[in-house]
Amino acid sequence: MDKSLDQHIPSSKAKEIFQFIRRTDEISKLDLLQYSGLTVSTLTRVLEELTALGLIAECGFGASTGGRRPILYRVVPDYGYAFGLDISRTSSRLVMLDMAGNKLDTCEWEMTALMTPEYLLAEVTKQIKHWTGKHKLSPDKVLGLGIGAVGPLDRFEGVILQPSFFPSPGWENVSIVNDLERQLNMPVMLDNGANTAIRAEAWANRARDVRHMLYVHVGIGLRSAMMSEGKLIYGAVDMEGSLGQMIIQADGIPPRTGNGNYGCLESYATVYAIEREANALVRMGRRSLLEQIAGASSTISYAHIMEALRRRDPLATEIVTQAATYFGIGLANLLNVLHPEKVVLGGPLMNANDLFFYTATQTAIRKAYHYPQYQVMFSKGSYGDEALAIGAAFMILDKITA
Template identity: 30%
Template sequence: MPTSPVWGSRLKTRGLVLDLIRAARTISRIELAASSGLTPPTISEVVRDLMADGLIVEAGRGVSTGGKPRRLLQLNPTARYSVGVQLERNACVIVVVDLAGRQVARTSFRGTAQMPPQQALPFLATQVKALLDEAAVDHERVLGVGLVSHGPQDRPAGVLLTPQPTDEWRDYPVAPRLAEILALPVLLDNDAAAAAIGEYWLGTVDPRSTYGCIYMATGIGGGVVVAGEMYRGSSSNSVEIGHISIDVHGDECPCGNRGCLENYAGPAAVVRQALATSGLAEQLMLDPADTDFLTGFARIAAAANTGNTQARHLIEQSARYLGCAAVTITSLFDLDAIVLAGPSFAVAGSIYQTLIQQEVTRRTFARRAHPVRVVPSASGSDAAAIGGAVLVLHSELTVGRAPTEAAHAL
């Protein structure tokens, strides 16, 4: 049933107020009216509704400015929860976050993506339920699940449009099927987009800024956020920087393009380069038959940190390529900052941050107009999983949907 204009307006107003309270951590009703442009009576009505639902609570009084101290409001973190599931090619991470976006439980395991989806999704559902039980989270307070993975995707349909990791996953309705098993709404999204919006909720960046996120796990992805809103493009398959061509005469990529960045700078590419470097594979015990590129890449990154010149050369080369991509998206979107997120930045993140910052500072088109900061993610290796959970909070509480629409998410 379509949402009425009045109900839709109420939801947006409620979402706006809730997001202002979340961002401010503590705020008075008067400050809410000033920040939102809403009238004090409207703010009072919305606050009453939010308190009745248990989403916000009063948190004492502020400092007096001459009159009666104002009562402060804040989120009630335990009022609602959401789940983030990062489905990687070689691994899976599941997190539970509270209403404030804080992680309250986590688990990880390998091998799920190598199963057929008919086997993998019931297993994932079992792991989600076990983690909620372990964290003593009331299932009735769980808003839904953010399932994040690589693209391309049909996000509204909840379908992956790629044969990775195996042909069986292509065109399989992963989100609807998982929602059916869990009896919870499931939102499918790109892992890099999820990591990007998660940084906004967790306060890594200025909420008014335009910033980008470079996400590197097995592959390389990107996202751009403008004043708290994700840039989606026409099909939510935007900012795929891993598939920017850096060599028009390069090898053909499975995506259909040639000379893609991911094939020069991604973890799999760095591992292949290490295997081709005399003596390095033996020294780091790299197995040419191993498809777990994250583990091999972590060994190379650790060796680079400890002074191995061959490993350092490979990591710095990868960082320079990523710096080129960072310059491209910064010039395209006129970014204020770039966040580096994902498990592949966990070990050698400082090398990447330094070299990417150098490239951006030296080469960005608008460098004389304003600086561009390159910063590490607040969520580290789990940025995509936490971002997936945050996307559920954002969709359900900030954007706002009518109750009937929420039910239809199943």
């Protein structure tokens, strides 16, 4: 679209009403009156404005409360479409959503040694152009592309800075927003992947009105985001919460990177940590299915450990349980400080097997300081591995009401 995202709805009151309609599948004019506090004539004018813009439509009648049945309104799904891109260390994913938040398409790429920024961006550009043709989208229907990436990054300048542990070279100082805006001719926005994931989960929990939420992604590294009063919390520096550098054992295991902390959580409760532990224990002579599963491979990988865990191998179970216990201790520290209503745990280690999730959450519950009035809910989330990409697309959709 040729207009900036925040200019689709001219008035602030119309933006507020549209945002409320977005949060419901359908809503009556009476409910909107009660929510907004507007007069009937003002609300009617706002609804007519949104209808004329093509953002909402009447969709039938609600139940009668004694008089006429109230008219119901809903978002028009095909008003526009947003794309969301998740760039992570193990895989990258692209999704396409309509204005109502329905997922229409998805595509995934493994992040191999060949997946340089140039190669991935060329693939993303090709896929988006394929989808716009497949769904017969005119340029005015394309709202933009949101990106959730591994940090550190500068979301204002649209640059991925110096991420660690990418399998391919070239991911330092990538001006990804400028590059993709030039290639796609659409608005592009960038944020940390944990922040986009929590956007998606907040949308999934919109009917429950969860106002304080913590999201943690557990994979090759640890990534976290916090939402309070329905708004993302950003620090003084534009980085994901550095949960991985939380020290849980003084003078513990050396850090994986030169600027990390000894005894930090990342050294105990990540994919890298369980791979390191498995290889060390097998070299020390511990018997396990891991040797058979790894076969001729010189090292035991995360995939080998998950297969051994699936087959109930005692050593694999011990390693994953230990990592999950350490993670639960770190999580308890966060609960004691932040007191979220809901904690969503995502990423490869959470989604691959229930053992890590169950052990971590039970440990956190035991270790957290208990207040009688504080009860936290734990979840693996509503979107699984797609949360980061879906939330990136919501970053575009949300901008319309900003």
